[in-house]
Amino acid sequence: MKTTENHEMDLLLRSLGRRASARPGDEASLQSDGASGAHLDADELNCYAEGVVTTAERARYTKHLADCASCRRIVADLVPAAGVARRYEVTEEKTGWSLRESLAALFAPSFLRFALPALVLTAIIGITIVALRRQQQTDFVAQNQTPTSTAVSGNSEGRKVTTDNISQSAGSPEQQQPPADVKEKDLSRSQKSDVVAPRVSPPDTAASADRVTTGLVQPGQSGAVAKSQPTFADQPTEAAAPPPPPRAGLEDASKIGEARNAQAEAESQKRRRDYDYSQRREQNEVARPSSAKGGPSRNDSQNVGGLSSVMSRSNKDEKAAGNAAESRRVSGRVFHRQGNTWIDSDYASGRATVNVSRGSEQYRALTADEPGIRAIAEQLGGEVIVIWKGTAYRIR
Amino acid sequence: MNRKAEETEKALAAAAARLMARASDNYSVSAVTLAPRIRAAVEKYLFRDNAEASIADVNDFVDKLQADDLCLIVACEQGSDKAWTDLVERFGATVRSAARSVSANDEGADDLAQSIWAELHGLRVRADGKPASKLAYYSGRGSLAGWLRAVVGQLAVDQHRKQSRLVQTEDDADFDRLIQKDKQPWSGHAERINPEIEVSHKQASADLQKALAGSIGHLSDEDRLLVKLYYFDGLKLHEAGAILGVHEATASRRLTRIHADLRSQVEESLKEEHGWTRPETERAFSDIALHMEADIEPLLVSEPMIKNKREMTG
Numbered sequence: 001m002k003t004t005e006n007h008e009m010d011l012l013l014r015s016l017g018r019r020a021s022a023r024p025g026d027e028a029s030l031q032s033d034g035a036s037g038a039h040l041d042a043d044e045l046n047c048y049a050e051g052v053v054t055t056a057e058r059a060r061y062t063k064h065l066a067d068c069a070s071c072r073r074i075v076a077d078l079v080p081a082a083g084v085a086r087r088y089e090v091t092e093e094k095t096g097w098s099l100r101e102s103l104a105a106l107f108a109p110s111f112l113r114f115a116l117p118a119l120v121l122t123a124i125i126g127i128t129i130v131a132l133r134r135q136q137q138t139d140f141v142a143q144n145q146t147p148t149s150t151a152v153s154g155n156s157e158g159r160k161v162t163t164d165n166i167s168q169s170a171g172s173p174e175q176q177q178p179p180a181d182v183k184e185k186d187l188s189r190s191q192k193s194d195v196v197a198p199r200v201s202p203p204d205t206a207a208s209a210d211r212v213t214t215g216l217v218q219p220g221q222s223g224a225v226a227k228s229q230p231t232f233a234d235q236p237t238e239a240a241a242p243p244p245p246p247r248a249g250l251e252d253a254s255k256i257g258e259a260r261n262a263q264a265e266a267e268s269q270k271r272r273r274d275y276d277y278s279q280r281r282e283q284n285e286v287a288r289p290s291s292a293k294g295g296p297s298r299n300d301s302q303n304v305g306g307l308s309s310v311m312s313r314s315n316k317d318e319k320a321a322g323n324a325a326e327s328r329r330v331s332g333r334v335f336h337r338q339g340n341t342w343i344d345s346d347y348a349s350g351r352a353t354v355n356v357s358r359g360s361e362q363y364r365a366l367t368a369d370e371p372g373i374r375a376i377a378e379q380l381g382g383e384v385i386v387i388w389k390g391t392a393y394r395i396r
Numbered sequence: 397m398n399r400k401a402e403e404t405e406k407a408l409a410a411a412a413a414r415l416m417a418r419a420s421d422n423y424s425v426s427a428v429t430l431a432p433r434i435r436a437a438v439e440k441y442l443f444r445d446n447a448e449a450s451i452a453d454v455n456d457f458v459d460k461l462q463a464d465d466l467c468l469i470v471a472c473e474q475g476s477d478k479a480w481t482d483l484v485e486r487f488g489a490t491v492r493s494a495a496r497s498v499s500a501n502d503e504g505a506d507d508l509a510q511s512i513w514a515e516l517h518g519l520r521v522r523a524d525g526k527p528a529s530k531l532a533y534y535s536g537r538g539s540l541a542g543w544l545r546a547v548v549g550q551l552a553v554d555q556h557r558k559q560s561r562l563v564q565t566e567d568d569a570d571f572d573r574l575i576q577k578d579k580q581p582w583s584g585h586a587e588r589i590n591p592e593i594e595v596s597h598k599q600a601s602a603d604l605q606k607a608l609a610g611s612i613g614h615l616s617d618e619d620r621l622l623v624k625l626y627y628f629d630g631l632k633l634h635e636a637g638a639i640l641g642v643h644e645a646t647a648s649r650r651l652t653r654i655h656a657d658l659r660s661q662v663e664e665s666l667k668e669e670h671g672w673t674r675p676e677t678e679r680a681f682s683d684i685a686l687h688m689e690a691d692i693e694p695l696l697v698s699e700p701m702i703k704n705k706r707e708m709t710g
Contacts, residue, residue, distance in 0.1 A: 004682075005656075006656075007685065008684075008685035012685065013655075017628040043533055043537065043543055046542040046543045046545070047538045050539060056445040066620040069629070074546060074549035075639060076635065078542060078549065081545060
């Protein structure tokens with residue numbers, strides 16, 4: 001139908017409506033052929049307005065309402081107040097697709113045309129992020145471990161490192177296996193310096209003894225060795241081989257005794273260091289909120305992340321405090337703030353809502369019937385989504 | 397009593413007991429008192445359209461009744477003071493709100509609310525000596541708040557009718573003016589046109605209006621209701637849609653379709669009854685629409701502008 005024809009009919013109907021409302025008797029001429037019958041009683045009008053009628057009843061009432069101005073007027077007053085639940089049901093009917101319809105809509109070409117590229121793009125972005133994160137993690141491990149070993153090996157008590165490794169090397173060969181990536185990095189460094197022997201080698205007691213004999217692991221020289229080989233402390237190199245067994249042909253017994261003393265001292269220092277570390281870690285765990293507890297962070301385990309862990313903890317505390325400030329409990333219900341809207345904790349996202357404007361007749365009727373909603377709306381202010389008797393109301 | 401009736405009675409008694417169990421406060425109403433009320437509701441709503449309704453249908457119907465509201469009303473009918481106190485406390489605001497929405501001022505709203513409470517108590521006495529209260533008509537199918545609003549609306553309409561019989565209202569004055577205006581077809585243009593053309597136009601307008609009225613009468617009930625709500629009662633589209641249980645956009649689409657249906661029906665009617673050709677019909681539509689737009693324009697002019705115009709001319 002053309003727009004002009006539509007407009008002409010609209011004008012004609014408006015004119016007819018004005019005349020009929022000015023002369024109520026005129027409406028009788030517009031009635032259908034059948035008699036509209038007696039007026040609907042209050043109960044029937046209410047049932048129609050609230051939408052609790054069957055199809056047959058609805059047809060009967062509609063027929064009467066189409067021809068009865070007074071009943072129509074009452075229903076028009078009832079629906080904004082009492083018809084909120086009815087409109088909600090209508091919305092639900094529209095959204096209530098069957099499984100087959102939902103699947104058909106999901107695989108419709110019009111939907112797939114946009115969904116597939118979006119899905120592929122999302123997957124690419126996800127994979128890229130995961131790959132980048134992994135790479136960063138690898139870098140962090142290397143950065144964290146290198147300074148540590150350097151710092152330790154740079155200690156003036158260089159023999160401590162040596163003896164540590166000696167004591168570690170006394171364990172099983174499996175315990176001597178460092179992490180694969182660390183091994184590879186250190187291997188490259190070892191190859192460059194041409195000092196370290198092949199990575200995994202059986203404890204060569206003879207070679208160790210020779211080095212002890214030649215002074216390679218002399219306490220006084222261990223610092224220099226460590227400096228030239230930053231990863232020495234972590235590497236199961238020949239320096240980390242088991243301590244040489246006492247040999248009858250050992251020339252300098254006093255050196256062996258000194259080495260044993262150094263080993264004992266190193267062990268005691270290691271225990272002290274472990275004890276200090278465990279103490280600090282316990283303090284960190286106590287200070288950390290329960291929600292933030294998890295496995296020890298990489299920084300914690302490396303014992304270099306004191307400041308960053310404290311900062312991250314303070315950030316988490318602030319976030320938790322912010323969340324607490326964004327929630328309110330009103331009339332026994334918990335509301336969370338999202339933007340300018342207070343949302344009932346029972347509200348499921350995407351659920352159909354009945355929109356009610358503050359100050360409207362519908363709002364007055366609703367709050368008159370349900371004073372609890374008024375209390376919530378007035379205490380929270382602004383836009384509020386509240387679940388009330390199974391219906392979600394959005395009060396603006 | 398046949399077997400079906402016996403089964404129905406048993407089902408109603410059991411349903412009354414279930415309904416009382418559902419109520420948070422049944423005000424010590426007995427199932428025996430409640431059963432007749434439930435039976436009346438079942439007969440009024442369920443058996444009217446489906447006389448062969450099964451026991452399951454009866455149970456389903458009763459289980460959907462508003463247990464709390466129905467027990468409260470029945471207790472009020474029984475004369476329970478506690479029930480009356482609860483009724484006034486819980487629904488006093490509802491009655492006031494409904495009365496305010498249909499009254500011109502607060503005083504009228506208070507009077508109407510008082511009348512409602514008097515009607516609920518029962519001004520007349522029945523044959524059994526008990527007050528004839530409107531409470532007897534609440535079935536429990538809809539909410540009590542909605543029913544009270546409907547009662548307020550009906551009482552307001554009744555009062556308006558009574559007052560209309562006695563008082564010459566402003567509407568009547570408008571009506572008289574409209575009648576005078578109707579006697580001058582094509583108002584504003586009448587002075588300039590030939591009397592023969594005037595008569596012809598007047599006849600064409602009358603024929604068109606008559607055909608349109610007849611076509612509206614032949615619309616389906618839903619469509620006729622939408623036309624009445626929108627054009628006759630002056631509701632907005634979303635309000636009319638809410639009454640019909642459809643979205644505003646759906647109501648708008650329906651109206652567009654109704655326009656097309658009405659136009660074709662009017663054209664057909666004019667062709668059959670008056671022998672109009674299609675060009676004549678189209679010309680009549682456009683002429684009348686043009687004339688009506690000219691009539692509407694003065695209504696859109698604001699009051700100060702009219703005043704200024706009068707000052708300039710006077």
